[in-house]
Amino acid sequence: MNIAFFLLPKQEVAYLSHDATLRQALERMEYHRYTAVPIINAEGGYVGTVTEGDLLWFMKSRPDLTFEGTNKVRLSEVPLRLNNKTVNIDANMDDMIALAKVQNFVPVVDDRNHFIGIVRRSEIIDYCMKGLSERI
Template sequence: MNIAYFLIPKSSVAYLYDDFTFRQGLEKMRHHGYTAIPVISRDGRYVGTASEGDFLWRLLSEDAEHPRPCSMRDMEQLRVRDILQSNNYPPVRITVGMEQLLHSAMNQNFIPVVDDYDSFIGIVTRKDIIRYFAGEARQETPDLLRKIV
């Protein structure tokens, strides 16, 4: 099965640019209600995925012993690319098989998909992958029952 069938294209996905300010990124995540969102460069290349935790850890890492309120001015100086942690949402190529996609979905809510030039082209959600494998399992059940009987 070709994963392009499950692909939600970039034009239908909310994402952040890596040069967005901390504040812009946080506001966009809040507006959409996401806990994680893809981050791309201005030329369309996938950079990583920003999560609520990335924003939170950045706020706490400044001065953990003497926390202070962050002003909006502070948030305007920091860029989204500066807060990204290690890439815990690795992308897959559009040519990847369903088994590899399932393996990725065990650790991610969505899987970023890139083309051969590492340009972000969309996402595949865990929900769609589960639906596919659940449907496949239902189709195999009658054959299994016939073998038993």
């Protein structure tokens, strides 16, 4: 099976640019009801994944920061606790499954290391469940 079969393409992924504001991150995550969102740099490369926890811990460490002030803080200032690893679109399924075991989604990059989408862990589980039910 090819990783592309599971790929949710970039244009369908809620992601943030590295120069987005803290407020934009909060609003995007709230709108999509996500707890984690990929971050992309100006060149299209995957930078990391920001989580609700990252945002909350950052705001907690800044008692002077008001909600109105979140539009002045760049996402690049927020420390990221998790290091979600990427998989290349040409990688084998074992590599992707190994990452999906510990990440809710796996960012996928092309040969130039540009972000091209994600594979959701739930899609892999659904595929495996379908295969198991067909065997029974």
